Structure formats: structure tokens, C-alpha cells
Amino acid sequence: MRRHLFALVASLSLSGALNAQQASWTTAPTLPSEGHWVLRQTATMGRHEPFPGARRRSTMLSSRLSYGLDGERAVFIDLPVRGVGRRRGPSLGDVALGWKWRFRSENTGPVDTTRMSLSLGASLPTGADRHSADEVVPFAELAWMNISGRLGFGTSIGLEGGGDPYQRPLWADETGEVNMRVAAAAIWRIDPVVYSDSLEAATYVCLEMISNAEADELDGDHELLIAPGLLYEAPSFAAEISYALPLHSDDFTSRPELDGALLFGLRFLW
Amino acid sequence: MRHLSIQAASALLLLLCTSCQSNTHESSVPMAEFRDGQQIGLPVFGLSCPKCANNVTHKLSELEGVTSVDVDMSQGFVTVHAEEGKVPTREAFVEAVHAAGFTVPDQAPTATTGE
Numbered sequence: 001m002r003r004h005l006f007a008l009v010a011s012l013s014l015s016g017a018l019n020a021q022q023a024s025w026t027t028a029p030t031l032p033s034e035g036h037w038v039l040r041q042t043a044t045m046g047r048h049e050p051f052p053g054a055r056r057r058s059t060m061l062s063s064r065l066s067y068g069l070d071g072e073r074a075v076f077i078d079l080p081v082r083g084v085g086r087r088r089g090p091s092l093g094d095v096a097l098g099w100k101w102r103f104r105s106e107n108t109g110p111v112d113t114t115r116m117s118l119s120l121g122a123s124l125p126t127g128a129d130r131h132s133a134d135e136v137v138p139f140a141e142l143a144w145m146n147i148s149g150r151l152g153f154g155t156s157i158g159l160e161g162g163g164d165p166y167q168r169p170l171w172a173d174e175t176g177e178v179n180m181r182v183a184a185a186a187i188w189r190i191d192p193v194v195y196s197d198s199l200e201a202a203t204y205v206c207l208e209m210i211s212n213a214e215a216d217e218l219d220g221d222h223e224l225l226i227a228p229g230l231l232y233e234a235p236s237f238a239a240e241i242s243y244a245l246p247l248h249s250d251d252f253t254s255r256p257e258l259d260g261a262l263l264f265g266l267r268f269l270w
Numbered sequence: 271m272r273h274l275s276i277q278a279a280s281a282l283l284l285l286l287c288t289s290c291q292s293n294t295h296e297s298s299v300p301m302a303e304f305r306d307g308q309q310i311g312l313p314v315f316g317l318s319c320p321k322c323a324n325n326v327t328h329k330l331s332e333l334e335g336v337t338s339v340d341v342d343m344s345q346g347f348v349t350v351h352a353e354e355g356k357v358p359t360r361e362a363f364v365e366a367v368h369a370a371g372f373t374v375p376d377q378a379p380t381a382t383t384g385e
Binding site: 022030031032033034035036070071072102105107108109110111112113147152194195196197198199200201202233234235236237238267269 | 313314315316317318319320321322323324325326327328329332340341342343344345346347368369370371372373
């Protein structure tokens with residue numbers, strides 16, 4: 001409980017000064033409009049420490065395809081490819097299907113908005129033996145964001161994971177334990193300072209905090225990461241880069257500690 | 271390495287906080303609506319990013335007769351150009367904006383000409 005509280009306080013400590021948007025690690029309550037698609041593709045390269053002095057690297061490719069049902073609801077499918085770069089080669093992980101409902105949307109100015117969403121879904125045991133939970137695993141996530149002028153703040157709280165542990169778990173959702181993920185993001189639009197009278201690209205600097213903690217054990221794995229990043233957003237696509245570093249980690253028994261993770265991403269809207 | 275990351279994060283946080291002091295907002299006073307024989311213009315709120323704003327363009331472009339859509343992000347104002355006599359109604363405009371996840375603020379139209 002103390003760890004969850006610590007993570008929540010640390011994440012929310014950013015909100016006192018700042019207000020966020022669509023960051024890399026923090027889920028945002030954003031959706032494609034009715035009848036339209038958004039594809040987000042990310043490559044996450046992690047460096048892990050199985051024991052002091054040792055290093056293990058991992059690469060995960062992930063694609064999320066979302067389809068807008070109406071202005072406030074969307075469905076999505078996640079297609080992860082795990083084990084990229086390993087000797088045994090990459091394979092499809094557990095495909096997830098989900099539904100996202102933006103139940104609050106309050107637009108108070110040209111760019112100012114406050115939104116909240118709920119995502120529900122389940123991952124299916126489609127992965128290869130070493131990259132699968134081997135059963136249907138439900139997940140749920142709440143997301144909130146507020147954008148005011150150039151600044152935005154967002155936070156998301158979700159439960160994920162469960163099922164059987166992966167053969168060599170590296171990430172929080174691979175250990176077989178239920179993971180509580182709390183993330184918070186602050187985003188500052190660095191260019192343009194003021195939007196012009198046309199549709200133009202924008203560049204943002206992001207700072208995120210991510211907490212992963214086993215939800216069903218008080219003394220389970222826990223990590224707190226900080227992730228600075230950059231986001232470039234054009235009208236029909238966006239590019240992102242972010243690097244997550246551990247601020248704090250303890251009680252790691254079910255997977256190696258994360259030493260750092262670099263994320264590249266592209267999003268397309270059509 | 272961790273100390274370095276904490277210091278870098280603190281510096282970034284400080285920079286973000288400093289930026290709050292000189293935060294420049296887009297106009298929050300809605301521009302007046304208008305409608306004539308070839309176009310209709312309404313304020314739209316919540317256009318928080320270019321990709322979000324493009325959602326509005328996509329939805330309004332699907333309306334019958336629409337030839338182009340201009341989004342003024344600085345004022346939060348969207349103008350739809352259409353073929354003569356096929357300018358979308360205000361209701362159709364508002365419905366399309368809502369389907370894209372945004373809001374047309376309530377206001378009395380101050381300039382209505384043509385149809």
C-alpha cells in the first residue's frame with residue numbers, strides 16, 4: 001500500500017505545477033473520430049539487470065490499431081511482437097482486444113480541454129509459449145488529461161497482467177502477477193508558441209513518471225521510472241521518442257530490474 | 271547514472287515550471303458564427319493538438335457538398351467551404367464536430383447572410 005501511495009504521490013506531484021497531452025508511456029483519453037482509424041506503432045528497447053554486473057537487452061514492437069465508433073467510443077487491437085533481436089527470434093505475443101469510452105469531455109477554449117476515459121479489454125493467449133500468459137487476461141485502465149494553452153497534464157491508472165508467467169519475464173506484465181500501473185505526464189508545447197490561423201505541426205517536450213507495482217502482494221516487485229521525451233505532431237501523423245530511467249526499484253524477485261528503456265513511436269491518422 | 275537522471279529530470283521540471291509563468295494562451299473568446307451561400311464558420315473548442323484538429327477536418331469533409339475545410343487553431347474557428355447552395359446546416363456542422371469529439375460553444379449568431 002505504501003508503495004502505491006508513494007507512486008501516486010510522486011506521479012501527482014507533477015500536477016501541482018503543470019497541467020498533459022498524449023505522451024509516450026501515459027495513456028491519454030484520446031480516440032479517433034467516428035469511422036476513422038489511428039495506428040500507433042512503437043519500438044521499445046529495454047536494458048535489464050538480471051543480477052549485479054549483468055545486462056540483458058530486449059526489443060518489443062507493438063502496434064495498436066484503433067477505430068472510432070462515435071465521438072466518444074472506440075475499439076482497438078494490440079499486436080505485440082516480442083523477442084526481437086534474440087537468438088530464438090521474434091514471435092507474436094498475446095494479442096489484446098479492447099474498448100475505450102471517453103465518458104467526460106469538457107472543451108472550454110480553442111485548445112483547452114479536460115477529458116476522462118475508461119478502457120476495458122483482454123489479452124488472448126495467441127503468443128508463442130515463451131511469450132504468452134497462456135490464458136485470457138482482462139485489463140482495465142482509467143485515464144485523465146487536462147490541456148490549458150501550451151501545457152498539459154495527464155495521468156492513467158490501470159491493472160494488467162496475470163495468467164502464467166512468461167518463461168523469462170522482463171516487463172511488468174510478463175511476470176504472471178497482476179500489475180498496477182500508475183503513470184503521469186506533463187507536456188509543454190515548445191513550438192509553435194501560439195497556433196496560427198491554419199493547421200500546423202507542433203513539437204512538445206514531455207516528462208513522465210511511471211510506477212509498476214504488483215497489485216496483489218504488499219512486498220512484490222515495484223519500480224518507479226522517470227521518462228523525458230519529445231513529441232512531434234503533424235495533422236496526419238506523430239513521432240515520439242522517450243527514454244525511461246529507474247528512479248527507484250525494490251523487491252525484484254520475478255524479473256530482472258529495468259536499467260533503462262528507449263521508446264520510438266509513430267502514429268498515423270486516417 | 272540515476273543521480274544524473276534525477277538531476278536532468280529536475281532541470282526539465284524547473285524549465286516546465288518556468289514556462290508556466292510566460293504561458294501564452296490562444297484566444298478564449300469565441301469568434302462570431304457566420305453562414306452565407308458558399309461557406310459556414312463556427313467556433314470549435316478543444317482543438318488541443320494538430321492531429322486532434324485534423325479529426326474535425328475529416329468529419330466535416332464527409333458532409334455533402336463540402337469542398338474544403340479551414341481550421342484556425344489560434345482562434346478555435348472552423349470554416350467549411352461548399353458548393354453553391356450546398357452549405358451544411360448549423361445542425362449538421364455541430365453534429366459532425368461532436369462526432370469528432372469536440373464542442374461548438376453556444377452563442378447567438380451575429381452575422382447570417384444568404385440562405
